[in-house]
Amino acid sequence: xxxxxxxxxxxxxxxxxxxxxxxxxxxxxxxxxxxxxxxxxxxxxxxxxxxxxxxxxxxxxxxxxxxxxxxxxxxxxxxxxxxxxxxxxxxxxxxxxxxxxxxxxxxxxxxxxxxxxxxxxxxxxxxxxxxxxxxxxxxxxxxxxxxxxxxxxxxxxxxxx
Amino acid sequence: xxxxxxxxxxxxxxxxxxxxxxxxxxxxxxxxxxxxxxxxxxxxxxxxxxxxxxxxxxxxxxxxxxxxxxxxxxxxxxxxxxxxxxxxxxxxxxxxxxxxxxxxxxxxxxxxxxxxxxxxxxxxxxxxxxxxxxxxxxxxxxxxxxxxxxxxxxxxxxxxxxxxxxxxxxxxxxxxxxxxxx
Numbered sequence: 001x002x003x004x005x006x007x008x009x010x011x012x013x014x015x016x017x018x019x020x021x022x023x024x025x026x027x028x029x030x031x032x033x034x035x036x037x038x039x040x041x042x043x044x045x046x047x048x049x050x051x052x053x054x055x056x057x058x059x060x061x062x063x064x065x066x067x068x069x070x071x072x073x074x075x076x077x078x079x080x081x082x083x084x085x086x087x088x089x090x091x092x093x094x095x096x097x098x099x100x101x102x103x104x105x106x107x108x109x110x111x112x113x114x115x116x117x118x119x120x121x122x123x124x125x126x127x128x129x130x131x132x133x134x135x136x137x138x139x140x141x142x143x144x145x146x147x148x149x150x151x152x153x154x155x156x157x158x159x160x161x
Numbered sequence: 162x163x164x165x166x167x168x169x170x171x172x173x174x175x176x177x178x179x180x181x182x183x184x185x186x187x188x189x190x191x192x193x194x195x196x197x198x199x200x201x202x203x204x205x206x207x208x209x210x211x212x213x214x215x216x217x218x219x220x221x222x223x224x225x226x227x228x229x230x231x232x233x234x235x236x237x238x239x240x241x242x243x244x245x246x247x248x249x250x251x252x253x254x255x256x257x258x259x260x261x262x263x264x265x266x267x268x269x270x271x272x273x274x275x276x277x278x279x280x281x282x283x284x285x286x287x288x289x290x291x292x293x294x295x296x297x298x299x300x301x302x303x304x305x306x307x308x309x310x311x312x313x314x315x316x317x318x319x320x321x322x323x324x325x326x327x328x329x330x331x332x333x334x335x336x337x338x339x340x341x342x343x
Contacts, residue, residue: 017333019340028283030276040188043217
């Protein structure tokens with residue numbers, strides 16, 4: 001019986017495989033012309049393509065992250081700018097000086113405004129206190145009479161306002 | 162190819178400035194041997210071209226980490242063999258056909274292959290080889306056509322020398338029977 005070690009050591013192609021021996025070892029396959037001349041550059045360019053694709057993949061992996069980060073940043077900036085704008089508005093409203101407010105009105109407007117404010121505040125105070133001597137709050141004559149009777153100088157009050 | 166010149170090639174590849182040149186040299190040095198090795202497994206030229214290019218791309222990716230525990234060309238043959246067998250496996254899956262029928266298809270493709278110039282008897286030989294089990298086919302091709310030593314085939318396929326000799330012997334017997342009967 002043959003053992004593994006002498007299988008091919010004793011192999012004689014002419015005797016053991018005459019048909020195979022007759023065919024020989026000639027190569028019956030062909031390749032297109034210049035195939036082997038072109039192959040190295042084909043392989044090198046494929047490697048370059050793979051590298052490019054890889055870097056493209058890395059960029060595309062990060063693109064959504066960049067987009068999300070940019071969106072978050074944008075929203076943050078909008079919120080921050082809105083907050084700053086609102087704070088500024090509040091500051092102007094709350095801390096504008098009397099002169100700045102008065103500058104917004106003409107002399108005539110201020111004159112009317114002063115009288116109106118005076119009469120209004122008088123009436124409001126009177127209403128709060130609940131001791132008005134007249135029934136109709138829009139009756140200017142009645143109000144003026146009341147002030148005269150109580151020795152109140154209207155022009156002095158107007159100047160003090 | 163001397164292992165000394167392979168070592169020099171690897172050294173050049175590992176140096177960034179000479180990498181591309183060294184790799185071009187490597188392709189030119191081994192492209193024909195690897196091409197014929199793959200061609201005998203997958204038969205068709207276009208398929209061989211794909212597999213060979215993929216083989217070299219894998220070599221490019223892996224050569225930097227090659228530790229030179231084995232010879233360069235046995236390492237290249239191992240990659241090429243694995244790529245070729247993976248290709249056949251994918252082809253079988255894609256075509257929903259059993260393994261035995263892949264060989265049948267390959268045998269049929271020989272008939273219409275414009276890049277096959279052999280006579281009828283040579284075609285018959287390749288058909289006989291395609292009827293062998295995968296391992297026997299690989300061993301037969303590497304021993305008979307490529308004249309590799311059993312020790313080298315053993316390193317490529319990871320099979321003992323004794324088992325390879327048995328495979329080769331059986332393969333030759335089967336081929337002889339096929340050629341006689343057909």
